[in-house]
Amino acid sequence: MDFSNFLLQLLNSAQYGLLLFMLAAGLTLIFGIMGVVNLAHGSFYMLGAYVAWYLSSRFGSLTLAILGGAVIAVAFGLLLEKLLFRHFYRRDHLDQVLLTFGLIYVFEEMRSILWGDDVHGVDIPAALGASIPLTDNLSYPVYRLFMSGVCIALALGLYFLISKTRLGMKIRAGAFNHDMTEALGINIKRIHAIVFALGVGLATIAGMIAAPVSSVYPNMGSQVLIMCFVVVVIGGIGSVRGALIAALLVGAVDTFGKVLLPQVSGMLVYVLMAAVLLWKPEGLFKQ
Template sequence: MSLTLFLVQTLNGLQFGILLFLIAAGLTLVFGVMDFINLAHGVQYMVGAYLAAWFTALTGDFFLGLLLALPTALLFGLLLEWLVFRHLYGRDHLDQVLATFGVILFLNEAVKVAWGSSPLSVPIPDAFSGSVRMMDGLLYPVWRLVVIGSGFAIAIGLALLVSRTRLGMLVRAGAVNAPMVSALGVDIGRLFMIVFGFGAMLAGFAGAMVAPILSVEPGMGDNILILAFVVIVIGGIGSIRGAFAAALLVGLVDTLGRSFGPQMLRLMLDPSAASQTGRALAPMLIYILMAAVLIVRPAGLFPAQR
C-alpha cells in the first residue's frame, strides 16, 4: 500500500467521521437529555440536503442556498417537535421507535412527491471546486477539505457551547438528571425544544455540506442514521466528547477497513480468499467494533458522568 493512497483514505475517513459527528451530536444530546430515541434524525439530514439543493437551484448560489436552508431546517425541526415529538417525551422507548418510524416513512415519501424520486445533484461552489496539491502526487478535492474544516470548527464551537455557557450547563445537567433540573426551576420543555431544534439544524447542515459530494435522494438518511447510532453508543450516550471521538474512529475504521482490509488479509491468506473475506469483513468492522466496546465497557467509551 502506498503512502499517498493511505493519506487520501485517511482524509476520506476524517471527512466521513466529521459528517457522522455532525449528525451524531444532535442525536446524542436528544437521546442523553430527553431519553428520546429519534429514528427520524436521519431524515432531518436528508431534509437538510434537499433544502440546500432546492435553495441553491432557486438562488443560483450555494452559500445563499445554505444560508436559507439552515434556518428552514431549524424551523422544520421545531415544527416536527411541536407536532409529534413533544408528545413522546416520557413515553416508552417502544412508542418512540414506532412513532419516529412513521415519521421516516412519511418524509421519505414526501420528498419524493415534492422533488421527484430521481437523485438531485448540487454543483460544488466555484470558489472551492478543483483539487489542491498537498504533496507530490497527492491531489485532494478542496470541497472535502472545506467539509472537514467546517466540521472541526463546529465541533470546537459545540464543545465551548456545552462546557462554557449557561445553556450548555443546563444541557449537561439535563443529561445527568432531567427531573432534578426541572425541579430547580428550569423550563425543561423550552430546553428540550432548543436542543431538538439545534440538533435538527446540525443534521441539516451535515446534509447540506455533503450535498455537492453525494447524490441527494430519498432514503439517504436511513443508513447514516444507523451509523450515527453506532457512534453515540460507542461514544457513550449524551456525551459530545464521546460522540466526536467515536465518530472519527468509526469514520476511519470504516474507510480504511474497506480499502486496506483485503490487502492486510493477503498477508495471511491467498489472494482470492483474501479479497473474498475482505469484502465480507470490511462493512462488518464497525459493528464488530461496537459489539466489542459494549462488551468491555457497557456504557460506551466516554459515558456522561452520573
C-alpha cells in the same frame, strides 16, 4: 500503501468521521437529554440534502442555500418538537420508536411529493472546486477540506455552547436530573425544544454540505442512520465527546477497511462496536 495514499485515506477518514459526528451529536443529545429514541434522525440528513439542491438551484449559490436551509431546519425542529415530540418525553420507548419510524415514511412521502424520486446533483462552488496536489498522480479536493472545516467549526461551537455557557449548564443539568432541574425553576420544555432544534439543525447541515459529494437521492438518510447509532453506542449514549471520538474511529475503520480489507470491510465497523461493548458496555464515555 505508500505515504501519499495513506495521507489521502487519512484525510478521507477524518472528513467522513467529522460528518458522522455532526449527525451523531444531534442524535446523542436528543436521546441523552430528552430520552427520545429518534429513528427519523436520518431523514433530517436527507431533507437537508434536498433543501441544498432545491435552494442552490433557485439562488445559484450553495452558500446561501446552506445558510437559508440552516434557519429553516431550526424552525422546523422547533415546530416538530412542539407539535409531536413534546408529548412523548415521558412515554415508553416503544411509543417513541413507533412515532419516529412513522415519521420516516411521512418525510419520504413529503420528499416524493415536493421533489420527486429522481437522483440529483449539487454543483460545488467554483471557489471550492480546485484540488490540492499530494503527488504527481494524487490530489485532494478543496471542497472536502471545506466540509471538514465546517464540521470542526460546528464541533467547537457545540463544545463551547455546552461547556462554557449558561444555556449549556442548563442543558447538562437537565440531562443529569430532569425533575430537579425543573424544580429549580428552569424551563425544561424550552431546553428540550432548543436541544431538539439543535439536533435537527446539525443533521440538516450535514446533509446540505454532503450533497455535492454524495448526490441527492431517495432514502439516503436510512444508510447513515445505522452508522449514527453505531457511533452513539460506541461513544456512550448522551456523550458528545464520546460521539466525536467514536465517529473518528468509525471513519478510520470504515475508510481503511475498504482499502486494505475490501472483502470484510462491511463488517469491520460492527466488529469495532462489539469489541468496545465487550470492554466497556456503557460505551467509551459516560454521559
